[in-house]
Amino acid sequence: MGFCTFIVRFYLIIGFIINCVIGVACFLIASSIKSFNSDFLVVGEYKEAQLVIAIIFYMFGSLLVISTLSAMVGFFFDVRYLQIVFTFLNIIFFLLFLCIFLFTVYADNYVSKELSDQNCTIGPLKVTNDVFDTAQQYWCKNIDVQGQTVGCPCNIQNKSQWSPDDQAILSTYNGISSTGTNSVDSCAIFQQELNGNSDEVQFLKLIEETFECTGICKGDIIYYFSDINRGPTDTTQGCYIQIRDYIFYWLGLCHIYSIVAFSIELASTIFTLINFWIIKKNKQKQNKTQRIYNKDID
DSSP states (O other): OHHHHHHHHHHHHHHHHHHHHHHHHHHHHHHHHHHOGGGGOOSHHHHHHHHHHHHHHHHHHHHHHHHHHHHHHHHHHHHHHHHHHHHHHHHHHHHHHHHHHHHHHHHHHHHHHHOOOTTTTSSSHHHHHHHHHHHHBTTOOOOTTTTTEEEOOOOOOGGGOOOOOHHHHHTTOOOOOOSSBGGGGOOOHHHHOOOHHHHHHHHHHHHHHSSSSSSSSSSOOOOOSOGGOOOSSSSSSSSHHHOOOOOOHHHHHHHHHHHHHHHHHHHHHHHHHHHHHHHHHHHHHHHHHHHHHHHHOO
């Protein structure tokens, strides 16, 4: 029994440390969620949920750390009610992390389904892709519309950044001039055509700055929503692959975190219950020894 007690106590020490690490990880996740650029969240409801989720993780992390420190006192100074509270909370933590794990599995399948169309004819990126299509009609172009010249003349100051082949493509743009603008932000006709899609514009600007590409399911050799004089885009295929990989990267991290966390919480719960069983057996043994001793005295 002594060896089993040693193993259980040794695991509990390691488990307490890991529990605290998981709690600190909750703080880091909450901080990341809070500082996450909300322009990536085109849907308004997601932006509103961002702060709420961050607060939940802050509270969850605090509860993990506090309960773990209390449990250390409970187990090593034999404070029974702290042990019981810790065991109860451990079961709750295990179930919560299991829910997070199941949610990441669901989210992975959901995102795979929603981003299955690389042509952006359906799914959440369709509206954003439509905004880019609108910009593409006017950017770096002078268009004759009912006898009036409209569009967004652009100002490319140094064409040498583009390859000879790209420069040949640039020569087909009829709106490159020294009086042009550096992005569609200053394009009056584009602003008129937005129809309330300012969130999508911020999203398109952000993905240009983050992934160095433009558009969603089709791209171009020039930037639209950020400074055109940054040079050519990394790819003319659009940002679809980069966006998808970025989402799956974060989902993967959440997936791994939840697996590790609920495995640790499950193991902690099991070893905590074993520890209770050992304590009970030791007390039964002590009581039996005491009864035999008392009988011998009598």
